[in-house]
Amino acid sequence: MEKGYDVISFGAGQPDIPTPDHIIEAAKRSLDRRFTGYTETAGIYKLREAIAEYLNNRYHASVDPDEIIVTTGAKTAIFVVIASYITPGDEVIVIDPAYPAYSEATKLLGGIPKFLPLKFDKKEGFTIDLDKLEKMISSRTKIIVLNNPHNPTGAVFPPKIVDELMRIAERHNVILLSDEIYDNFIYDNAPFKSVSEYPDWKKRAILINGFSKTFSMTGWRLGYIVAHKEAIERMIRVAVNVYSCATSFAQEAAVEALRGDWTPSKRMIQLFQRRRDVIYEELSKVKGFETWKPQGAFYIYPRVRELLNKLNMSVEEFVDYLIDKQRVIILPGTAFSEVSGEDFVRLSYSISEERIKEGIARIREAIEELETIKLRR
Missing domain, CATH: 3.40.640.10 (Type I PLP-dependent aspartate aminotransferase-like (Major domain))
Structure with missing residues (x-):
């Protein structure tokens, strides 16, 4: 970001909405x-x-x-x-x-x-x-x-x-x-x-x-x-x-x-439900992502084992590639698991719907790039 990169982060574990006035x-x-x-x-x-x-x-x-x-x-x-x-x-x-x-x-x-x-x-x-x-x-x-x-x-x-x-x-x-x-x-x-x-x-x-x-x-x-x-x-x-x-x-x-007034919190939660719908719909289109529609919090945790096997990559290598080549931040499941995280990634939808769509478009592009690289080897 210091170099002027347009980074899209799905990593945040906090709402992007300011504390109510x-x-x-x-x-x-x-x-x-x-x-x-x-x-x-x-x-x-x-x-x-x-x-x-x-x-x-x-x-x-x-x-x-x-x-x-x-x-x-x-x-x-x-x-x-x-x-x-x-x-x-x-x-x-x-x-x-x-x-x-x-x-x-x-x-x-x-x-x-x-x-x-x-x-x-x-x-x-x-x-x-x-x-x-x-x-x-x-x-x-x-x-x-x-x-x-x-x-x-x-x-x-x-x-x-x-x-x-x-x-x-x-x-x-x-x-x-x-x-x-x-x-x-x-x-x-x-x-x-x-x-x-x-x-x-x-x-x-x-x-x-x-x-x-x-x-x-x-x-x-x-x-x-x-x-x-x-x-x-x-x-x-x-x-x-x-x-x-x-x-x-x-x-x-x-x-x-x-x-006090809970209206700002209720509106924020409604916003997150709309974002949940968007990120689920967009990730469902990504090859190799097995995506289940979450019911709570503001995270989605797709399984990517089939994709990783196809690309011959670890989940950490895949996440690093997204950061380096597409300026997209997602977290490897190994950040949350000592026994099963190598098959999953976590995305937070604490960003706007527009940024969600752009970020997942970049993920799709990264996968296409990786598939092309593999074919050339």
Whole structure:
């Protein structure tokens, strides 16, 4: 880009829409009042109260403000939960592919991530093999991680799957850690069930969510953990020594996000659904891309194994070629998987419909170039 290249990036894991004005204005008012000091580690009470209101109104979650910790983003929340429960040699089951923070935090703390590959079918999409998951549980298993809606595949795992995951966690006395950061990015009325909808859910599950995606507040670094009070007390001891507290004036802005006008967020999500339709339609025309229409988040995760075999390339070589020759950025599946990523690529549709079409046209051109090069050899 420094050389003036027109780069089209499908790599971004954040909305391209600015934070809504009323949220920014709330932060300004907070700054004008000089609300710039430390807060309590769990977060200001007003924000925890607003989070509880949101969860209780939407999911009937029966959450109290004292069962919430506000964190510096969902990634910090992931670390705090894992650090609170994992000791060296303990195991965390990660549904693969996955956001890298789950396995990396586990390894950093001396734990062992165990990867369960999702099954893929072009018609059915990505599904969890529950029998295989249950067989992976050992005496050292402490946590099963569920990310729903799912990054990088865009899958929304149906309620019956979440039902069974809760039962498995109960049977084996393990924690179901549910990362629901994309819970408002759900398309085509796909059925979605939060773990917080179950009676007594806090006995077995821990919920993570945040403000980055729904309110386009990625740089504000605000997430939260919801769990029973005893677990919260345990995690507060980690949180206070990791980040002290989330940014004070950002917390007040987050109150406005939850209690204020949701119209900008709803419009953004409608926009992303239209983009989802465009990227699916365009990728479906690309030779060698096996594409399933995602139901949530803002990613699409096509299988490209047949194409890679034909071109005699690895997924990393293919991605590098797109960057070098066509100035298109997509991510290899290996960025999200240690066991199955070599067959997939991830594209974020956090760019305009026009740029989506142009970017995929460049991908088609790159494939034609590569096929021509192969024929000449």
